[in-house]
Amino acid sequence: MKITVLVENTTSNPNLNVEHGLSLFIETKNHHILFDAGDSDLFIENAKKLNIDLTQVDIFILSHGHHDHGGGLDTFLKINQHAKVYVQKHAFECHYSYRKDHYESISVPKPYEIDQIVYVDDQLIIDDELMLFSTIKRKEFYPQSNQNLYQKIDDQFIHDDFNHEHNLIIKEDKMYVLVAGCAHHGMINIIHEASDIVGQTIDYAVGGLHLYSRSTGISETVETIEALGSALIDTKTKLYTCHCTGEKAYEILKPIMNDMITYIRTGDQINLNE
Numbered sequence: 001m002k003i004t005v006l007v008e009n010t011t012s013n014p015n016l017n018v019e020h021g022l023s024l025f026i027e028t029k030n031h032h033i034l035f036d037a038g039d040s041d042l043f044i045e046n047a048k049k050l051n052i053d054l055t056q057v058d059i060f061i062l063s064h065g066h067h068d069h070g071g072g073l074d075t076f077l078k079i080n081q082h083a084k085v086y087v088q089k090h091a092f093e094c095h096y097s098y099r100k101d102h103y104e105s106i107s108v109p110k111p112y113e114i115d116q117i118v119y120v121d122d123q124l125i126i127d128d129e130l131m132l133f134s135t136i137k138r139k140e141f142y143p144q145s146n147q148n149l150y151q152k153i154d155d156q157f158i159h160d161d162f163n164h165e166h167n168l169i170i171k172e173d174k175m176y177v178l179v180a181g182c183a184h185h186g187m188i189n190i191i192h193e194a195s196d197i198v199g200q201t202i203d204y205a206v207g208g209l210h211l212y213s214r215s216t217g218i219s220e221t222v223e224t225i226e227a228l229g230s231a232l233i234d235t236k237t238k239l240y241t242c243h244c245t246g247e248k249a250y251e252i253l254k255p256i257m258n259d260m261i262t263y264i265r266t267g268d269q270i271n272l273n274e
Contacts, residue, residue, distance in 0.1 A: 001026070001027065001028050001029075001170065001172050001175075001177060001271070001272045001273075002026075002027045002269060002270070002271050002272075003024055003025070003026050003027075003206060003240075003264075003269070003270050003272065004024070004025040004026075004027075004050060004052060004267075004268070004269045005023075005024060005242065005264050005265060005266050005267060005268045005269075006023040006024065006025050006038070006043040006046045006047050006050070006052070006266070007019060007021050007022060007023035007036075007037075007038035007039075007042055007043045007046060007266055008021075008022060008242045008243055008264065008265050008266045008268075009021075009242075009243055009266075010247070010265045010266065011265050011266035011267050012265045012266070012267050012268055013266065013267030015049055015267075016046045016049060016050075016266050016267045017042055017045065017046065017266075018042075018266050019038060019039050019040060019042050019068075020039060020068055020214060020243075021036075021038035021039035021040075021042075021068035021069065021071065021243070022036045022038060022063075022068065022069055022181060022182075022207075022208065022242065022243045023035070023036045023037050023038040023042075023043035023069075023072065024036060024179065024206070025047065025052055025054075025057075026170070026179070028129060028130075028170060028172060029129070029172060030127070030129050031058055031059050031129065031130065032056050032057045032058055032059070033057065033058075033059045033060070033061065033130075033168075034054065034057045034059070034060045034061070034076065034083070035060075035061050035063065035168065035179055035181075036061070036062060036063050036069040036070065036181055037060070037062075037069070037070060037071065037072030037073050037075070037076050038068065038069070038071060038072050039067055039068045039069075039071040039072070040071050040072055040075075041072050041075040042072070043072050043076075044072070044075060044076075044079065046266065046267070050267065054076070054079060054080060055079060055080050057076075057080055057083045058082070058083050058084070059083055059084055059086065059126070059130070060073075060076060060080075060083050060084070060085045060086070061085075061086045061087075061132070061168055061179075062085070062086070062087045062088075062091055062108065063165060063166065063167070063168075063179075063180065063181025063182070063207075064088065064091060064162065064164050064165035064166070064181050064182065064184065065087075065088070065090065065091035065092060065093060065095050065107060065108050065164040065165075066095060066106050066107075066108065066181075066182070067105075067106045067107065067108055068106070069108075069181050069182070070091070070108035071108070073085075073108060073111060074109065074111055077111055077114070077116065081116070082116070083116060084116060084118055085116045085117045085118065086118050086120055086124070086126070086132060087117060087118070087119060087120065088119075088120050088134055088163070088164045088165065088166045089119040089120060089121055090163050090164035091108060091164045092107070092108060092109070092110035093107070093151060093152075093164060094107050094151060094152040095107045095108075095149070095150070095151055095152075095160060095164070096149070096150045096151070096152060096157065097148055097149055097150070098148045098149075098150060098157075099148070103150060103152075103157055106149075120132050120134070120166060121134070122134050122135050123135075123197075128171070129170060129171055129172065130168065130169070130170060130171075131168070131169045131171075131197070132166045132167065132168055132169075133166060133167055133169070133193065133194070133197060134163065134165065134166040134167075135193070136185040136186075136189050136190055136193050137189075137193065138186070138188075138189040138192055138193070139186070139189065140186060140188055140189055140231070141186045141188050141189070141224065141227070141228045141231065142185070142186050142189075143183075143184060143186060143209075143210040143211065143220070144218060144219075144220055144224075145210055145211065145212060145213035145218045145219065145220070145244075146159075146160065146162070146184055146210070147159070147218065148213060148218065149184075151164075160184075162184040162185055165181065165182070165184050165185065167179065167180045167181075167190055167194065168180075169194055169197065169198060169202075171198070172272075173274060174274055175203045175204075175272065175273070175274045176194070176198050176200065176201075176202050176203050176204075177202070177203060177204045177205075177206065177272055178190065178191060178194045178202045178204070178205040178206070178207075178237070179205075179206045179207060180205065180206070180207035180208070181207055181208065182207070182208045182210045182243070182244050183207055183208060183209055183210055184210055187205065187207065187209050187232070187239070188228060188231050188232060188235070190205075191205055191232075191235050191237050192235070195235070195237075201235070201236050201237065202235070202237045203237065203238065203272075203274070204237065204238050204239075204240065204272050205237050205238070205239050205240070206239075206240045206241075206242075206264075206270075207240075207241065207242070207243075208241065208242055208243035208244035208245050209228075209241055209244065209245040209249065210244045210245070211225060211228075211244070211245050211246050211249040212244060212245070212246030212248070212249055213244075214244075219246060219248070219249065220249065222252060225249050225252045225253060226252060226256060228253070229252070229253045229256035229257050229261075230256060232253075232257060232260070232261070233256070233257055233260055237260075238259075238260050238261075238262075239257070239260060239261045239262070240261075240262050240263075240264050240270055241253075241261060241262070241263055241264070242263060242264045242265070245263070247263070250263050
């Protein structure tokens with residue numbers, strides 16, 4: 001399995017541009033998957049520079065209903081009219097970030113109704129290789145940076161419960177890989193849930209840890225990040241992290257987790273094997 005980072009906040013390749021967002025191109029034995037589409041159409045520009053043909057994508061997965069992950073969805077639908085697009089059924093609802101003295105929309109606009117879109121509830125087995133799940137029962141290390149995120153229901157702003165977020169499990173031979181966008185429910189909780197679902201250890205997890213909020217500057221304490229690092233080691237899951245983890249948090253996690261954690265940037269490619 002190969003994963004290429006099309007969009008992330010930083011880059012290891014000076015020929016590629018960056019933005020605050022995430023987009024991953026995942027090649028498995030059976031699929032070409034686009035996981036999230038960043039904040040704009042930058043993922044397409046970077047894919048071309050990396051000689052990746054996004055018209056060959058057969059599955060698109062939107063991790064959750066925030067614009068920095070789904071801002072490029074409409075553009076993707078213009079260049080690819082055959083890929084199945086899997087979104088959590090609440091993903092196109094109204095989501096906001098509270099910034100200083102106002103609520104700013106960070107919603108993903110709902111595309112026009114097309115047969116490509118598949119709305120997912122709690123769990124969906126796509127095939128023998130792919131599965132999506134939403135419900136996360138544990139609440140350990142719940143990110144404090146979620147505090148400024150809201151949803152709007154009946155003209156009322158309430159704290160976001162992230163019912164619009166789902167996660168991907170990929171099975172390849174005996175290997176299990178978890179892919180999460182921002183892990184708003186807490187990556188440690190999502191890993192445990194995925195492990196319970198498949199009945200064994202998750203070998204690799206890929207995604208942001210949401211330990212830092214760019215818009216508010218809210219971040220976890222050093223003590224919390226250190227404790228999280230120790231808990232992540234106990235899962236025996238190797239983590240490739242990015243985006244909303246924040247580089248300062250990563251600098252704290254790296255000495256604790258050593259080779260069990262790696263930061264991935266725009267242009268990076270990782271090959272995952274058993």
